[in-house]
Amino acid sequence: MNLLVRVLCFSMLTSLWSLAQAEGLTIEITKGSQSAIPIAVVPFAQQGTIGNVKLSDVIDSDLSGSGFFKALAEEDMLTKPSDPERVEFRDWQALGQDYLVIGQVAGNGGSFNIQFHLFNVHNGQLLMGYRLTVGANELRRAAHHISDLIYEKLTGRKGAFNTRIAYVTSVLQGGAKQFMLQVADADGYNPRTIAESPEPIMAPAWSPDGSKIAYVSFHTKRSGIYIQTLATGQRESVASYPGINGAPAFSPDGSRLAMTLSKDGSPDIYVLNLATHGLTRLTSGMSIDTEPTWSPDGSTIVFTSDQGGKPQLYTVPSGGGRATRLTFQGDYNARGRFSADGKSLAMVHGSGGRYRIAAMDMASRTVNVLSDGSLDDSPSFAPNGSMILFAANKGGRSVLSVVSTDGAMQQKLDFQSGSVREPAWAP
Amino acid sequence: MKLNMTGLALAMSAVLLAGCSSTEEEGLTDSAQGTDASTSGYNDGSMSGSQFGSGNGLSSGSAYGSGSNLGPEFSDPNSPLSKQTIYFELDSSQVKQEFVPVVAAHAQYLASHPGQRVILAGHADERGSSEYNIALGEQRAKSVERMIRAQGVGSNQLEVVSYGEEKPAVSGHDESAWQMNRRVEVGYQ
Numbered sequence: 001m002n003l004l005v006r007v008l009c010f011s012m013l014t015s016l017w018s019l020a021q022a023e024g025l026t027i028e029i030t031k032g033s034q035s036a037i038p039i040a041v042v043p044f045a046q047q048g049t050i051g052n053v054k055l056s057d058v059i060d061s062d063l064s065g066s067g068f069f070k071a072l073a074e075e076d077m078l079t080k081p082s083d084p085e086r087v088e089f090r091d092w093q094a095l096g097q098d099y100l101v102i103g104q105v106a107g108n109g110g111s112f113n114i115q116f117h118l119f120n121v122h123n124g125q126l127l128m129g130y131r132l133t134v135g136a137n138e139l140r141r142a143a144h145h146i147s148d149l150i151y152e153k154l155t156g157r158k159g160a161f162n163t164r165i166a167y168v169t170s171v172l173q174g175g176a177k178q179f180m181l182q183v184a185d186a187d188g189y190n191p192r193t194i195a196e197s198p199e200p201i202m203a204p205a206w207s208p209d210g211s212k213i214a215y216v217s218f219h220t221k222r223s224g225i226y227i228q229t230l231a232t233g234q235r236e237s238v239a240s241y242p243g244i245n246g247a248p249a250f251s252p253d254g255s256r257l258a259m260t261l262s263k264d265g266s267p268d269i270y271v272l273n274l275a276t277h278g279l280t281r282l283t284s285g286m287s288i289d290t291e292p293t294w295s296p297d298g299s300t301i302v303f304t305s306d307q308g309g310k311p312q313l314y315t316v317p318s319g320g321g322r323a324t325r326l327t328f329q330g331d332y333n334a335r336g337r338f339s340a341d342g343k344s345l346a347m348v349h350g351s352g353g354r355y356r357i358a359a360m361d362m363a364s365r366t367v368n369v370l371s372d373g374s375l376d377d378s379p380s381f382a383p384n385g386s387m388i389l390f391a392a393n394k395g396g397r398s399v400l401s402v403v404s405t406d407g408a409m410q411q412k413l414d415f416q417s418g419s420v421r422e423p424a425w426a427p
Numbered sequence: 428m429k430l431n432m433t434g435l436a437l438a439m440s441a442v443l444l445a446g447c448s449s450t451e452e453e454g455l456t457d458s459a460q461g462t463d464a465s466t467s468g469y470n471d472g473s474m475s476g477s478q479f480g481s482g483n484g485l486s487s488g489s490a491y492g493s494g495s496n497l498g499p500e501f502s503d504p505n506s507p508l509s510k511q512t513i514y515f516e517l518d519s520s521q522v523k524q525e526f527v528p529v530v531a532a533h534a535q536y537l538a539s540h541p542g543q544r545v546i547l548a549g550h551a552d553e554r555g556s557s558e559y560n561i562a563l564g565e566q567r568a569k570s571v572e573r574m575i576r577a578q579g580v581g582s583n584q585l586e587v588v589s590y591g592e593e594k595p596a597v598s599g600h601d602e603s604a605w606q607m608n609r610r611v612e613v614g615y616q
């Protein structure tokens with residue numbers, strides 16, 4: 001299934017077109033940022049056999065997709081230098097560029113030698129020069145690593161291009177639905193199915209070290225929570241009580257799993273100690289309490305509750321205690337997810353019949369709506385806090401979208417067929 | 428208990444067909460079936476990796492019969508028993524007046540057939556968050572369950588499961604589709 005798909009890049013100022021190959025995946029930047037920094041990534045000079053991964057294209061789409069950069073189209077380049085001695089900075093100044101990336105890649109059988117340089121176009125200063133050697137199937141990883149280095153050098157924040165995401169796809173196979181839990185690179189490439197079933201799979205949640213995924217599966221025709229180790233495929237059932245077994249969330253130290261169970265009546269939040277198997281109940285009462293998420297310091301759990309009539313977010317000490325309400329804006333706030341620094345809380349925000357992704361600044365309690373759909377769900381922060389991945393509805397299908405946390409940039413990761421939901425960005 | 432054992436046997440045969448180890452799957456199926464609230468959901472025995480690796484898939488335990496032994500009243504459009512789906516208003520789990528006779532008819536049938544089991548499957552429309560919708564679907568199924576129990580039907584005849592927004596009856600994205608998806612399906616076993 002090696003389909004040629006288009007990568008469409010729109011920015012508000014320019015319209016760039018380029019091509020890339022992926023497994024039925026389209027990446028579309030649906031909203032660009034006006035303040036994006038112009039950067040030119042010149043195609044790397046190639047020696048030997050390289051295969052079909054074009055490093056500059058991967059770096060281009062990483063940097064453009066972050067919202068912080070606007071990459072120059074290859075056809076607009078006057079020259080394509082790969083040697084630092086041959087760069088004419090006036091050319092790049094004339095093209096309105098701020099930064100320039102050049103490089104070389106040499107393939108010698110099993111591995112690749114890559115070197116690249118980053119320049120400030122205005123003063124000709126060399127900001128960074130690197131040489132790296134990678135294995136045969138690691139060219140995309142190497143490109144993401146280069147993107148991370150450039151991003152961190154120019155923005156001062158860690159990049160998140162060499163990370164992974166998990167999500168659930170469903171496709172019709174011979175008239176019947178098949179659900180697949182997949183793990184892929186953060187740009188949607190290299191998808192790998194880790195579990196599949198004709199019954200629903202939901203709510204993948206990463207362990208803090210990225211080695212395991214907890215999720216809900218209905219393959220027994222009832223819900224159950226499972227923890228699967230990615231390296232071995234080994235899977236363990238951790239909750240299969242009567243009623244709901246849902247919404248697993250690892251504690252920041254990985255020792256406990258918060259979850260929703262309705263075995264004692266209405267859905268409540270429980271914490272399972274993964275070492276002792278001891279189960280602690282955190283909420284009670286007749287209301288719906290679900291979708292627990294841990295604060296990064298592990299001290300509190302935020303959850304969705306309709307105890308006030310409509311679903312809103314509440315916070316409770318993770319060791320037990322009194323719950324207090326967090327959200328008051330809009331008539332529906334659900335599925336909270338913290339940024340890694342704990343300063344921001346993403347959520348599904350419903351008002352006026354539209355469900356969009358919003359983020360609350362935890363210090364000021366200000367809520368900003370970030371996405372522009374009407375059926376947006378399942379927000380998840382990038383590990384560096386710069387972007388939020390979520391599920392959106394586009395043309396009647398569920399697709400993955402990414403929005404920058406300032407709302408300035410939005411892009412869509414679209415798969416050719418089926419629906420893609422429940423995304424979770426790996427730590 | 429007899430019914431549980433039958434379900435377990437069927438589930439195990441499905442598991443065997445899928446090439447899974449029966450002893451390992453037994454614990455999983457057993458605790459899922461368990462009606463005893465004190466049953467621990469924790470399965471100590473880790474399953475083998477090959478069982479769930481890419482391509483192998485999760486086996487679908489077809490623990491239920493087809494319900495084909497039901498009487499002609501279930502296919503007679505003039506009988507309330509022919510209606511096996513109960514629809515709900517947005518964000519509500521209250522059984523609407525028009526469906527009260529339908530639920531009552533199923534309750535009556537179950538009360539007079541104490542060996543008959545049903546699964547009440549709760550569903551929600553796609554709006555809002557998916558785990559919250561699981562809870563909403565369960566609330567709907569539980570309101571139907573309460574009405575049926577009130578007519579003297581035994582708890583061993585009823586099982587509630589919620590699929591939230593995961594199994595829409597209609598695939599559209601507007602109110603006409605959503606109203607068909609906010610539902611409880613009465614599934615005779």
